[in-house]
Amino acid sequence: MPGTSTKDQNPQIETLRVDLGTRGYDILIGSDLIERCGSLCWPVLPGKTVVVVSDDNVAPLYLDRVVASLEGQDLDVKTVILQAGEGTKSFANFQKLCETILAMGIERKTTLIALGGGVIGDITGYAAASLLRGIPFIQIPTTLLAQVDSSVGGKTGINTAHGKNLVGAFYQPLLVLADTEVLNTLEPRQLLAGYAEVVKYGLIDDFAFFQWLESNGKALINGDDAARRYAVHTSCAAKAKIVAEDEKETGRRALLNLGHTFGHALEAETGYGDKLFHGEAVAIGMVMAYRLSARLGLCTGQDEERLIRHMAEVGLRTDLKGLGAEDWTAEALAAHMSKDKKVTDGKIIFVLAKGIGEAFLSSVDDRDALFSVLDSFLSGSK
Numbered sequence: 001m002p003g004t005s006t007k008d009q010n011p012q013i014e015t016l017r018v019d020l021g022t023r024g025y026d027i028l029i030g031s032d033l034i035e036r037c038g039s040l041c042w043p044v045l046p047g048k049t050v051v052v053v054s055d056d057n058v059a060p061l062y063l064d065r066v067v068a069s070l071e072g073q074d075l076d077v078k079t080v081i082l083q084a085g086e087g088t089k090s091f092a093n094f095q096k097l098c099e100t101i102l103a104m105g106i107e108r109k110t111t112l113i114a115l116g117g118g119v120i121g122d123i124t125g126y127a128a129a130s131l132l133r134g135i136p137f138i139q140i141p142t143t144l145l146a147q148v149d150s151s152v153g154g155k156t157g158i159n160t161a162h163g164k165n166l167v168g169a170f171y172q173p174l175l176v177l178a179d180t181e182v183l184n185t186l187e188p189r190q191l192l193a194g195y196a197e198v199v200k201y202g203l204i205d206d207f208a209f210f211q212w213l214e215s216n217g218k219a220l221i222n223g224d225d226a227a228r229r230y231a232v233h234t235s236c237a238a239k240a241k242i243v244a245e246d247e248k249e250t251g252r253r254a255l256l257n258l259g260h261t262f263g264h265a266l267e268a269e270t271g272y273g274d275k276l277f278h279g280e281a282v283a284i285g286m287v288m289a290y291r292l293s294a295r296l297g298l299c300t301g302q303d304e305e306r307l308i309r310h311m312a313e314v315g316l317r318t319d320l321k322g323l324g325a326e327d328w329t330a331e332a333l334a335a336h337m338s339k340d341k342k343v344t345d346g347k348i349i350f351v352l353a354k355g356i357g358e359a360f361l362s363s364v365d366d367r368d369a370l371f372s373v374l375d376s377f378l379s380g381s382k
């Protein structure tokens with residue numbers, strides 16, 4: 001069954017299966033996995049050589065421990081450290097990464113290990129998909145966003161001048177190790193941005209999880225490890241189920257883009273940088289999706305209010321204040337949206353909702369409703 005979970009012999013580790021037949025893999029969730037990554041990776045490794053790829057924020061914190069644990073299993077461990085940040089996901093850096101790894105004298109059984117957030121996971125996964133036409137890789141995600149989203153599901157890639165993530169491959173890892181303890185060193189703002197993606201799973205099809213987040217979200221943000229483990233587990237189970245049903249996003253997987261069509265337009269306007277993180281854009285985008293759904297008569301305005309209340313409680317913004325949006329136009333936002341990867345036959349496919357936990361996919365013919373939603377956010381931006 002997709003997304004089934006079993007307790008490991010060690011009560012601190014929960015195992016979740018992404019059921020993709022021969023490409024299926026386990027997600028292990030727990031505290032202290034970094035220290036034990038050698039023995040946890042060893043059973044799935046086809047060869048004795050591994051290359052750990054990390055960034056210059058994460059490496060000083062965790063790389064030594066990862067290397068020591070892998071060497072404890074008699075593995076030959078090499079490392080590559082990239083500069084932290086979205087700019088690393090470029091063609092130039094991808095080439096450099098591939099050449100660096102090739103210069104190490106790798107073979108088909110060499111395994112790449114991505115130790116970092118979504119940036120490291122995406123570029124390392126794409127390098128694994130491409131080097132020698134495909135070598136194995138393992139994800140050790142270190143941000144909340146990477147643990148609940150980017151490390152699971154096999155989307156890998158880099159950015160281009162034409163937009164984000166436009167070159168890449170579907171390429172599944174051998175294993176994902178989500179160590180919730182590493183979230184303690186994450187900047188609070190990054191943690192919150194990842195939390196938006198957690199809320200997303202409740203909104204898509206799990207009202208009970210949304211209610212759980214209303215009661216426990218604050219504790220999770222403030223460091224409660226049990227709450228973090230539960231939320232990572234529930235989020236990964238939700239993603240694993242959808243990915244198992246629709247690995248290459250020909251249908252249902254697009255539900256995971258709730259808030260993203262709007263969010264990408266906001267990211268494009270703010271320049272994909274520190275001004276607005278991806279998860280922050282998704283948080284606002286999800287509110288936009290609920291407002292549009294209400295304007296189209298699909299759900300009540302109370303759903304949007306409830307979502308805004310929860311986001312405000314944990315500290316996530318849901319408006320455009322302070323982003324310089326006074327100078328933006330609804331036309332420009334709509335133009336960004338129509339350049340999204342998810343456009344089919346020229347029509348934008350939106351994730352709309354009949355309520356919390358009741359999302360569905362649809363195109364929107366009512367342009368006035370869409371523009372009135374965009375205008376309402378823009379006019380409230382001062």
Ligand SMILES: NC(=O)c1ccc[n+]([C@@H]2O[C@H](COP(=O)([O-])OP(=O)(O)OC[C@H]3O[C@@H](n4cnc5c(N)ncnc54)[C@H](O)[C@@H]3O)[C@@H](O)[C@H]2O)c1
Nearest residue numbers: 057084117118119120142143145146149150155182185186
């Ligand atoms: N493949 C997918 O399905 C998918 C899904 C969603 C997002 N993404 C991609 O993921 C990327 C965003 O991922 P992200 O939010 O993890 O960003 P990120 O990788 O840039 O990490 C955010 C920051 O946190 C630092 N960091 C990471 N872990 C840390 C830790 N434990 N302690 C201290 N600092 C730490 C990083 O160095 C970085 O500065 C984007 O490029 C996005 O396109 C991919």
Ligand SMILES: [Zn+2]
Nearest residue numbers: 149197278282
């Ligand atoms: Zn996202």
